[in-house]
Amino acid sequence: MLYGYGGKNLWIDLFTQSYETSATDEYMAEKYLGGRGFTAYLEYTYTKPGIKPLSDDNHLYIASGPLSGSLVTGAGKVEIGAKSTLTGGYGDSNMGGHIASEMKFAGYDLITLKGNSEKPTVILINNDKVTFQNASHLWGKGALESEALLKKQFGEDYQFMVIGPAGENLIRFACINHDFGRQAGRAGMGTLMGYKKVKAIGIKGSKGFPLKDPARVLELGKKMYSDTRNKPGYRYWTDYGTPGVVRWVNENTAFPTKNFFTSFMEGYESLAGEVMREKIVVTDKGCFGCPTPCGKYSHVVLGEKDVYVEGPEYETIALLGGNLLLKDIKEVAYLNYVLDDLGLDTISGGNVLAFAIEALEKGVIKESDIGRKVGWGDVEGLVHLSEMIARKQGIGELLAMGVKEASKALGGGSQDYAMEIKGMEISGYESRYAPAMMLSYMTADVGAHHNRAWAVTYDVQKGRDKLEDKAKRVIELQHIRPLFDALGVCRLQWVEIGLTLQHYAPLFEAITGREYSWDNLLKISEKIWNLTRVYWFREVPGFGRGWDWPPKRWYAEPIPDGPAKGQLISEDKLNYLLDDYYTLRGWDKEGLPSVDKLKELELDFVVEDLKKRGFYQY
Amino acid sequence: MKITLRILGHLRDVYFEGKDLLEIEADKPLTLLEILNRINLPPTMAMAYLKEGKPIHKETILEGGEEIIILSPLSGG
Numbered sequence: 171m172l173y174g175y176g177g178k179n180l181w182i183d184l185f186t187q188s189y190e191t192s193a194t195d196e197y198m199a200e201k202y203l204g205g206r207g208f209t210a211y212l213e214y215t216y217t218k219p220g221i222k223p224l225s226d227d228n229h230l231y232i233a234s235g236p237l238s239g240s241l242v243t244g245a246g247k248v249e250i251g252a253k254s255t256l257t258g259g260y261g262d263s264n265m266g267g268h269i270a271s272e273m274k275f276a277g278y279d280l281i282t283l284k285g286n287s288e289k290p291t292v293i294l295i296n297n298d299k300v301t302f303q304n305a306s307h308l309w310g311k312g313a314l315e316s317e318a319l320l321k322k323q324f325g326e327d328y329q330f331m332v333i334g335p336a337g338e339n340l341i342r343f344a345c346i347n348h349d350f351g352r353q354a355g356r357a358g359m360g361t362l363m364g365y366k367k368v369k370a371i372g373i374k375g376s377k378g379f380p381l382k383d384p385a386r387v388l389e390l391g392k393k394m395y396s397d398t399r400n401k402p403g404y405r406y407w408t409d410y411g412t413p414g415v416v417r418w419v420n421e422n423t424a425f426p427t428k429n430f431f432t433s434f435m436e437g438y439e440s441l442a443g444e445v446m447r448e449k450i451v452v453t454d455k456g457c458f459g460c461p462t463p464c465g466k467y468s469h470v471v472l473g474e475k476d477v478y479v480e481g482p483e484y485e486t487i488a489l490l491g492g493n494l495l496l497k498d499i500k501e502v503a504y505l506n507y508v509l510d511d512l513g514l515d516t517i518s519g520g521n522v523l524a525f526a527i528e529a530l531e532k533g534v535i536k537e538s539d540i541g542r543k544v545g546w547g548d549v550e551g552l553v554h555l556s557e558m559i560a561r562k563q564g565i566g567e568l569l570a571m572g573v574k575e576a577s578k579a580l581g582g583g584s585q586d587y588a589m590e591i592k593g594m595e596i597s598g599y600e601s602r603y604a605p606a607m608m609l610s611y612m613t614a615d616v617g618a619h620h621n622r623a624w625a626v627t628y629d630v631q632k633g634r635d636k637l638e639d640k641a642k643r644v645i646e647l648q649h650i651r652p653l654f655d656a657l658g659v660c661r662l663q664w665v666e667i668g669l670t671l672q673h674y675a676p677l678f679e680a681i682t683g684r685e686y687s688w689d690n691l692l693k694i695s696e697k698i699w700n701l702t703r704v705y706w707f708r709e710v711p712g713f714g715r716g717w718d719w720p721p722k723r724w725y726a727e728p729i730p731d732g733p734a735k736g737q738l739i740s741e742d743k744l745n746y747l748l749d750d751y752y753t754l755r756g757w758d759k760e761g762l763p764s765v766d767k768l769k770e771l772e773l774d775f776v777v778e779d780l781k782k783r784g785f786y787q788y
Numbered sequence: 789m790k791i792t793l794r795i796l797g798h799l800r801d802v803y804f805e806g807k808d809l810l811e812i813e814a815d816k817p818l819t820l821l822e823i824l825n826r827i828n829l830p831p832t833m834a835m836a837y838l839k840e841g842k843p844i845h846k847e848t849i850l851e852g853g854e855e856i857i858i859l860s861p862l863s864g865g
Contacts (some may be wrong), residue, residue, distance in 0.1 A: 402857050403796050405841040414835060418861045421832035444843055627861050631802040631833065666862040668797060 172199055173382040174236035174682035176277040180300070182293060184366055185226075185285040187302040194279045200684070201772065203694060204235035205270075206655040208280055209251025209262045210701045214776070219708060223255040223358070224340065224365050230283040232273070232331075232371075235658020236682050239271035239379065239458065241391025242674070243398050244660025246271055246458030248354075255358030255365075256342045256518070256572055257593035257617050259710050260702040263354035264621070264655050265346070266457035266465075269373060272329040276375025286366040290338075293371045294324060305369035310335060312511035313347040320370055328372035334513020336560040337364030341570040343518035343595070347510060351455065351465065351480020355515035356594065357616050382683030390677045394669065398461045401667045408454060410443030411464035412484035417442045419488070419599070422630050423734035424607070426600045427492045428546060429524035430589045430723060433600040434732035435492045446482075446499045455480055460660065462667060470503045472549075479507035482516075485620070488598030489520025494527070495546035508553050512560035517619075518572060521595035522559065523552055525573045525588055534582040539565035586722040591618035592706075601720075602729050603737035604629040606640040609747045612718045613644065615702040623647035624665070637743060641750035653695040697771040700755075700763045704776050707762055707785065714760035718748060789814055789852025791823060797860025803829055820856070821846040835861040 175194050182189045202211045209231045221227040231251045238245050248270035254261025273281065276297050283293075290305035303324075308316045313334035320330050330348060337344035337360035344360030345353040354360070381387050398404060406414060419425045420438040427435045439445065450470055456463030465480050482490065482502050490509070491502040509519045527546060529535040537543055541564065544551030558566030568576050573595055577588035589596045594617020601608035606625035611618040623644045632639070650671075654661035657678070663669045675688045686694075706713045719725075728738040739747075752759065756767035765786055768777050780786055793810040800808050804827075812823055824831050824846070836843045838857040839850075850856070 401796070402794060402838075403859050403862075406836055406838055406843070406859060407862065412862070415862055418832070418835040627798065630861075631798065662862075 171380055172196060173380050174240070175199055175204070176234070176274045176279045176377075176379050178277045179280040179282065180278045180295065181282050181284065182300065183284050184287040184291070184368070187287070187291070189300045199236070199279075201694070202698065203656040204238070204279060205233050205247065205249040205658045206251070206262055206264070206652055207694065207698050208233040209249050210260070210698045210705070212282070213251055213253060213260060214701055214705050214708075217253060221253065223253045223258055223362070226285050228253050228362060230359065230362050230366065232269070232281040232283075234270035234273045234279055235656060237678065238658030239274035240381070240677075240681055241387055241394070241459070242659050242677050243394050243462075243663045243669070244457065244460045245658065246460065247655065247658050247660050248273070249655055249658075250346060250354045250359045252359060252362050253709065254593075254616065255340075255361040257357065259592060259617070259713075260615055260705045261357035261359065262616060262655075263346075263356045263359045265348060265352050265354035266660060267349040267352040268329045268458045269331060269348055270658050271458040272373045272375050274375070274379050275377055276373055277377050277379070281371075283363075283366055283368065287368060290367050290369050292320065292369055294328070295371070295373045297375055297377060308369050309338060313513045314350055314511045316370065317347065317350055320372060324372055325374070328374045330370050330372045331363075332370040333360045333363050333368075334511055334560070336513040337361055338369075339560060339562050339570070340364055341514065341560055341562070342572050342575075343515045343522070344513050345515045347513060351467070351510065352457070353510070353515065355517060356619055360513050381681050383680045386680040387677065390680055394663075394673050394677065395461050397669060397673070398663055398667050401669075403667055404462060407464060407666050408462050410447060411454075411466050413441075413443035413446050413466070413482070413487055415443075415484050416487055419626075422626075423729070423732055424599045424601070424604055424626055425492045426488050426596070426598055428495055429493060429521075429528045429587055430596065430600055431528075432731055433603065433729050433734050435495070435497070437497045438492065440497050441487050441491045441499050441502065449499055450503055452478075457660065462663065464662060468503050470500050470507065472500050472504045475504060477504065477507045479503055479510065481510075482506040485598045486516040486520070489517050489524075493520050493524045494552060496549060496552075497547065501549040505549060505552055505556070508556055512556060514556065514560055517597045518595040519556065519559075521589050522569050522573055522576070523555060525576070525584070526555060526565070526569055528587055529580060529582075529584050532582070532584070534580050534584045535565060586726075589721050589723065591720055592616075592717050594618050599626050600729075601626070602724055602739060603634050603734045605634070605637055605739055605743065605747060606644055608720065608724070608739055608744070609640055609644050609751060610647070612720055612744075612748065613648070613751060615699060615706075622652055624651070637746055637750075641747055641754055644751065645754055648699055649692045649695040652698065653691055656695065656698060693771070697773060700768060700771055700773060701776065703757075703761070703763055704768070704773075704780060708780065708783065714762070715748065718761060720744070789817075791818070791850050791852060792855040793823070793827070793858055794855060795858045799829070799833060799858060799860040803833070814852070817849050817851045819846065820844060820848050820850060823850065823856075829858070834858045
């Protein structure tokens, strides 16, 4: 008996519109836990090497974790993985809501979409039964509208993952939407779903899943809930959610402003969590099993527009607010709504829009390419340009490739301000005066995403000029934070509310019956990290140190104004950080894990694979 | 008069040697900023300062008897 797991994997063949199931692999469960562990393992071992991201062979993996759907707080996290359509490297994206729990209740730890459908399709999973429904009537419709129509057509008790026009049109940073406001936003998972012509996946489950010691799970789970509610920070977190950090990020000059031109936005106060709560929030919204509903459901009236939207959360405020100089929270929320409905990731989307405005200012793009003037803080123009991107109209087709590919095509020096690493647009922290955060972005395994190691507080508290110990801290965080994505739970009760890590290991044992210490779990996380790293080497020709390098703006342009004026991390310092990081990880000068390190992590199959491919000479 | 400061999160270890409770004695009302100066905490370090669960500004005058929560920064999602 595999305790803590639904017990089955569902394999869907879209070519034949058929499916089969298999028992969840006990080896995978033991060695990779679930969630991100499963997506990493399967991308390396099951997806065919060397394929194009947009190809029939790129499988889309949807994985819950052993703690998903349980009484652990925040047990609603699902991982969606595939070779990234945005970067061409390892891809995954994590999403809250109710998919992970519903999968478990239907009996599944993993759902894999193989091949692609001829026509637009909705996959309906009702416990053991899977059907394929025509989605032609939804194709072209917004993600939010489509989800409402799907609920009406098939029933409120289905949990849906839906794409918008951006996914259908293969925009490389298309997201998957769920529950009217949760997104698997990064790495282009919605793009692959669109390539497969899957408009939506609905899941409904009514089974339980086995627990090793149900009484102990109940006891520890109740304690975890009451401990969470009794933490003094609980009320603040619940009231303001992630927007509560807007003020701190600005006061500490790490707020991406005007395409990361600078690090502080005059007038940021209007975007702060307290203002947002007062002006637009109508209620709080949480994921499955969450006592701290950080989602903020907002009502926005802007001219003739009258919409409801979940958000904006911090990253969206940073990338659509600061980075585009939108200073009215209503405008940020409205643009958030537009991007959600189009099915565009707001982080990449905010970057692409900012890149386009700067390129327009510098004459690399012309006003005639867009059909109208678009400038900083111009919400109408930004909505117009977002529509062009999602529908690949005019210059939108080029911008739809993301800033890395768009800047390569445009030239004119635009690569210097294409704010990406490994092809993924940078999320919400300006890092020219935050070396640990800079290193975190440089080495994140999907590209420049903050959730692997949110290290900016370490910089602020331990010294922003100091480089020593930064790599060590980044590595620690890169093992702790992604571990939550392998377990299928939210990390915010730990990082925000202050639950101790010791809350998790006993619950893991009571649920699964496996006795892992916290150190054992972190070792698994390190193994997953190394596996995603070697995936890049295998899949991306010429991959190495240069791929860990930030855009030129971040090492050649000092912060031009504000409290951090003049700050910059030089190339020498970046090299110091990378050398320290690689050494501590047991990687060579190009960032390739050593044979010894891989063997230490029980990744012998990787060693054999890479030897055959000429990576190791012995 | 006495003002109690409760420190949550990693600021406790970085600035207060692991202490999560500080008591400030004063002979007159003080602004929050004056209190922060007294305990050598740079005012931008915390994400929020809470009184009765609600955020207060650094200029807020504390009369004595209050408990102020100093909240370490949280990640942005």
